[in-house]
Amino acid sequence: MNSVKIITIVGARPQFVKAAAVSRAVAEFNRKETPITLNECIVHTGQHYDENMSKVFFDQLHIPRPDVNLKVGSGPHGRQTGAILEKLETVLTETKPDWVLIYGDTNSTLAGVLTAVKLHIPVAHVEAGLRSYNRRMPEEINRIVADRLSTLLLCPTPTAVSNLAEEGITEGVHNVGDVMYDSVLFNAELAREKSDIMQTLKLQPDSYYLATIHRAENTDDPDRLNSIGQAFEQIDMPIILPIHPRTRKTLGTACAEIAPNVRIIEPVAYLDMLTLEANARIILTDSGGVQKEAYWFEKPCVTLRDETEWVELVQAGCNRVVGADTQKIVAAVGEFEQAGCLLPADRPTDLYGDGHSAEKIVALLK
Ligand code: UD1
Ligand code: UDP
Numbered sequence: 001m002n003s004v005k006i007i008t009i010v011g012a013r014p015q016f017v018k019a020a021a022v023s024r025a026v027a028e029f030n031r032k033e034t035p036i037t038l039n040e041c042i043v044h045t046g047q048h049y050d051e052n053m054s055k056v057f058f059d060q061l062h063i064p065r066p067d068v069n070l071k072v073g074s075g076p077h078g079r080q081t082g083a084i085l086e087k088l089e090t091v092l093t094e095t096k097p098d099w100v101l102i103y104g105d106t107n108s109t110l111a112g113v114l115t116a117v118k119l120h121i122p123v124a125h126v127e128a129g130l131r132s133y134n135r136r137m138p139e140e141i142n143r144i145v146a147d148r149l150s151t152l153l154l155c156p157t158p159t160a161v162s163n164l165a166e167e168g169i170t171e172g173v174h175n176v177g178d179v180m181y182d183s184v185l186f187n188a189e190l191a192r193e194k195s196d197i198m199q200t201l202k203l204q205p206d207s208y209y210l211a212t213i214h215r216a217e218n219t220d221d222p223d224r225l226n227s228i229g230q231a232f233e234q235i236d237m238p239i240i241l242p243i244h245p246r247t248r249k250t251l252g253t254a255c256a257e258i259a260p261n262v263r264i265i266e267p268v269a270y271l272d273m274l275t276l277e278a279n280a281r282i283i284l285t286d287s288g289g290v291q292k293e294a295y296w297f298e299k300p301c302v303t304l305r306d307e308t309e310w311v312e313l314v315q316a317g318c319n320r321v322v323g324a325d326t327q328k329i330v331a332a333v334g335e336f337e338q339a340g341c342l343l344p345a346d347r348p349t350d351l352y353g354d355g356h357s358a359e360k361i362v363a364l365l366k
Helices: 013-031 055-060 077-095 107-118 138-149 158-166 179-194 222-234 245-254 270-279 288-296 311-315 326-338 357-365
Strands: 002-010 036-044 099-103 123-126 152-155 173-175 209-212 239-242 262-265 283-285 301-303 319-321
Touching: 002 013, 002 077, 002 107, 013 036, 013 055, 013 099, 013 179, 013 288, 013 357, 036 077, 055 270, 077 107, 099 107, 107 123, 107 138, 123 138, 123 357, 152 158, 152 357, 158 173, 179 270, 179 288, 179 357, 222 245, 222 262, 222 326, 239 270, 270 288, 283 288, 288 301, 288 311, 288 319, 301 326, 311 319, 319 326
Parallel strands: 002 036, 002 099, 099 123, 123 152, 152 173, 209 239, 209 283, 239 262, 283 301, 301 319
Antiparallel strands: none
């Protein structure tokens, strides 16, 4: 029997959500009687390491335990990326995989692609082709490099395909849809059954907004963080804010005064997050994944960034990109409220594929 060896590299929270869908599809593929077996090994770089940023996702999403944990931890970009490069080189040299599978645009993605291509191992990049056209974002640098060096470019949207075409990248490019949609479809019902976060937080559906903030451009700029904080204060609604550890660190100094309507909670597990999203009135976020999850749960989204990679959400009227401007944030919320917090009835509902992205990825890797 032929075996295809795949090394999956993950390290940050959104990568666990994405890899869960593909690992499940790999297991399903192996259950079928085919002459090929996919042998997946998971390497966790250790970029995220708190239990509620890492282990809880492996547990809830039934991701196979990582075969290797590089335990690089936090640090400045160069040190973190360099530490992964050094440790991963040993792993890839020993395991000699047929494919290295990378996700998204984190430092773990960047180190994964660099290590693999230098060892002449082909790389498949899930979530290829996204662009913010803002090179001050570390993620933009990571994705440009990842896309340039990957053999298989697994794009979530037609926009991503055309972004790559504009850069002259057309070979190995496939629009497979968004694996995060696979994850939401698979887990939304489970979340309804298993999550008790609404009871724990004593929340009623439709009676709060949900917010997340973790982008460097917001957390590392006290003016922007304060401006967002002031907008939250002016909003006449409880705001639930599961706080990213990065933001927790800066909040203490930069934005000491939290508005009384803002309820800061620890980062929540995935099924709890889906439940909070499904029951929120409006979602305010600078997260990439959460913008799309808002759309899948039919919630208006106010994006606390100056641009978004997920431009189709804006075009469809589901998402307003307002940056950190207090007045713009408050105005966007007000407009969504005026529309009854309903998304435009004529919006397309298939912006991110058909929920079978992971199967398409597995078929291409095979
Ligand atoms: C990283 C990604 C970002 C992604 C985000 C998802 C890069 C450059 N950025 O940003 O694209 O959207 O993950 O959440 O790769 N920390 C902890 N515990 C943890 C992890 C982090 O306390 O388990 C703290 C540390 O103080 C650390 C800081 O958070 O310095 C930032 O972590 P890091 O992984 O460097 O970047 P993120 O902001 O999480
Ligand atoms: N998420 C979660 N708990 C939280 C915050 C986010 O489970 O407290 C999930 C969220 O539902 C989404 C993913 O983490 O699936 C997004 O990760 P994040 O916002 O950290 O990164 P980004 O998508 O911006 O890269």
